[in-house]
Amino acid sequence: MVFQQNIPHRPQSHRLGTKPLVAASLTMILAALLVDFDSLTTVFSSPTTLGQQSDCKTVVSNEAQLSREQLATLLTIPERDAKTRVRQVVSEPYCQLPTLKIRSGVDAEREAYPLAFDPDTTLVILYENDEYAGYRFSFE
Template structure:
């Protein structure tokens, strides 16, 4: 009896999910709104690519060593950009600017890791101020 109840419950859950999907499709059709999941995914990938693709190659063979990374990790946020650049030197490339905080333009530079070619360090600046870092897997 318990197994039969669980099976019916599962069937009802799938039936309800299917009805919701069907209803949302009818709603989109009624409002004459196109929905193409493939094009939505391509559009998202295009936006991601445009914000993560280099706009300028600075130094094609640039890499960041373990010791440089270790030194950078000791630098507090809001330090001088010059202090950070003395450690990391020239980047491989620059990414398009983004707006992380309202009213501030954030510049981003890519520094591939010498010891992990599949990973790069992304350094963030706002004007002459270092505001942080992140990692990007390729």
């Protein structure tokens, strides 16, 4: 004997159609058009070496190097902290790199620090309006 349970009638799902797909596509295309690819390629370009003097706008200190301890302390400083706090840890840079415009209307300053324990690696620190805005490593 087969028992039949009463299953409530469920409405069938309707196809959404193409409107959401078109809207999502247009949103992605608009976002891609608004991105400033020129600035992104400058920031994420291939690493520069400090041996090329043309990369440095101004050589500040030929003896400047970061120790492991300085690097470890620097990596604990949160972004948007004061530039003076970063300078307490790293002191003077090897050189200042040319400024960039990463965000509209804001000049970004960059300073390069070779690592004492890895001469082929340089730490580049980014500042915006005297605030620490981040870092990246440059590998020779």
